[in-house]
Amino acid sequence: MTRLTVDAAVVGGGLIGTWTALFLAKRGRKVALLDKGYIGAQSSGVNFGNLRLQGRHPAQYPLSMRAQALWEDLENLIGDRCEFDPTGHLYCAYDDKETEALHHYAEVSEANGLAIERLDGAALAKRFPWISGKAVAATYSPRDATANPRLVSPAVARAAKALGATIIENCRVQEIVARGGSFELRTETELTIDCGQVVNSAGAWGAQIAADFGETAPTFPAGPPQFVTEPLPYFLRPSVQTIDGTVIARQIPRGNVILTGYPRTASDPVANKAPVPPFKTLAGMRHLTALIPKLQHAHVIRVWSGIEAYLPDMIPIIGPSATTPGLIHAFGFCGHGFQIGPGVGLCLSEMIIDGTTPTPLGAFSIERFRGDVAASEKFRKELTRCRSFSRNCEICA
Numbered sequence: 001m002t003r004l005t006v007d008a009a010v011v012g013g014g015l016i017g018t019w020t021a022l023f024l025a026k027r028g029r030k031v032a033l034l035d036k037g038y039i040g041a042q043s044s045g046v047n048f049g050n051l052r053l054q055g056r057h058p059a060q061y062p063l064s065m066r067a068q069a070l071w072e073d074l075e076n077l078i079g080d081r082c083e084f085d086p087t088g089h090l091y092c093a094y095d096d097k098e099t100e101a102l103h104h105y106a107e108v109s110e111a112n113g114l115a116i117e118r119l120d121g122a123a124l125a126k127r128f129p130w131i132s133g134k135a136v137a138a139t140y141s142p143r144d145a146t147a148n149p150r151l152v153s154p155a156v157a158r159a160a161k162a163l164g165a166t167i168i169e170n171c172r173v174q175e176i177v178a179r180g181g182s183f184e185l186r187t188e189t190e191l192t193i194d195c196g197q198v199v200n201s202a203g204a205w206g207a208q209i210a211a212d213f214g215e216t217a218p219t220f221p222a223g224p225p226q227f228v229t230e231p232l233p234y235f236l237r238p239s240v241q242t243i244d245g246t247v248i249a250r251q252i253p254r255g256n257v258i259l260t261g262y263p264r265t266a267s268d269p270v271a272n273k274a275p276v277p278p279f280k281t282l283a284g285m286r287h288l289t290a291l292i293p294k295l296q297h298a299h300v301i302r303v304w305s306g307i308e309a310y311l312p313d314m315i316p317i318i319g320p321s322a323t324t325p326g327l328i329h330a331f332g333f334c335g336h337g338f339q340i341g342p343g344v345g346l347c348l349s350e351m352i353i354d355g356t357t358p359t360p361l362g363a364f365s366i367e368r369f370r371g372d373v374a375a376s377e378k379f380r381k382e383l384t385r386c387r388s389f390s391r392n393c394e395i396c397a
């Protein structure tokens with residue numbers, strides 16, 4: 001039996017856990033970061049890579065803008081750019097109703113300090129001639145960016161380790177015992193950890209940890225299907241999204257076009273699987289080529305998805321446990337945790353060290369779900385819409 005005593009233990013080595021460990025280590029705290037598998041191997045390593053600022057939930061803007069400033073300083077922070085690229089983001093509408101929604105999002109973004117350009121059909125065709133006439137309007141945000149998700153969590157963990165953090169992979173935390181002001185973490189290996197604070201950054205597995213402390217989080221595991229094409233001559237900059245969510249696409253300078261879109265598919269955190277039914281590839285490419293016709297002959301060479309926890313109101317749980325002092329939850333990032341990840345890590349480190357953070361996080365309290373356990377099944381149906389996984393599904397076909 002090995003025992004380790006630290007100031008804080010972070011359970012889950014995705015983006016949220018690694019950024020938290022980094023900011024704690026930067027301020028001299030003794031921190032242990034544990035993952036049941038490898039650092040960044042779940043949602044954090046397989047996501048689309050969008051650092052999208054347009055169209056976020058209004059309550060999330062202060063956190064989101066704080067996070068973007070950290071992304072923009074990534075190389076100074078961790079000594080690696082991780083292919084961070086300020087590509088900008090183009091949000092497209094197909095009709096007047098969608099244009100109205102687009103302009104509403106633009107007003108919210110502007111009220112939170114983001115510069116947005118509004119483009120009508122003619123301006124869109126002139127500036128981005130590869131967009132089809134199906135798009136009648138768009139908004140463009142130059143500050144939105146992309147980065148390579150495969151690189152980020154391991155790079156952040158390496159930077160945390162260089163500052164003294166203990167990084168432990170392949171070590172599932174099986175039980176967390178609260179002992180009036182301190183915690184004992186029992187793992188599936190011989191290791192036991194004693195600490196004063198615990199961060200639950202266990203992603204799609206975080207709701208179980210919350211449940212062990214008597215707290216309800218009606219999460220549902222799902223993931224947007226992802227597709228990547230063969231390398232093609234580079235032309236697609238910025239990243240492009242339709243407001244109906246059927247197309248979210250970007251091209252990396254190596255030439256591959258990465259595509260995702262809704263509806264999402266259900267995933268399985270127990271079997272550790274996130275299947276993408278083959279006909280979703282056909283549907284995804286049909287949506288993509290309706291928006292960008294010059295991709296009609298592109299070949300998809302790989303598909304994947306991930307295991308992400310969604311909540312009924314599509315915003316995460318971030319904040320102190322309502323039952324157990326010293327425990328902080330940060331999970332359920334509803335498909336947009338990549339962008340806010342560094343901001344979440346910084347805020348959690350402030351909560352642990354200073355007892356408070358200047359960023360408003362009240363909307364993300366776990367207490368908003370108190371007693372509401374029926375929400376997830378209703379939400380599951382709404383979120384994935386497709387439940388048949390068959391080519392006869394009218395949503396997927």
Ligand SMILES: Cc1cc2nc3c(=O)[nH]c(=O)nc-3n(C[C@H](O)[C@H](O)[C@H](O)COP(=O)(O)OP(=O)(O)OC[C@H]3O[C@@H](n4cnc5c(N)ncnc54)[C@H](O)[C@@H]3O)c2cc1C
Nearest residue numbers: 012014016036044047048050173203306333336337338339
């Ligand atoms: C396909 C896909 C595309 C996405 N695209 C985008 C995008 O373009 N932009 C964006 O902003 N967001 C995107 N997201 C969302 C983003 O990837 C996630 O919100 C983010 O990665 C969540 O990070 P996390 O650290 O909370 O979770 P995770 O990355 O899931 O990390 C949690 C970790 O906890 C570990 N763990 C769980 N239980 C235990 C335990 N008991 N003991 C030890 N370790 C444990 C797991 O092994 C895992 O590594 C996407 C998600 C998916 C799935």
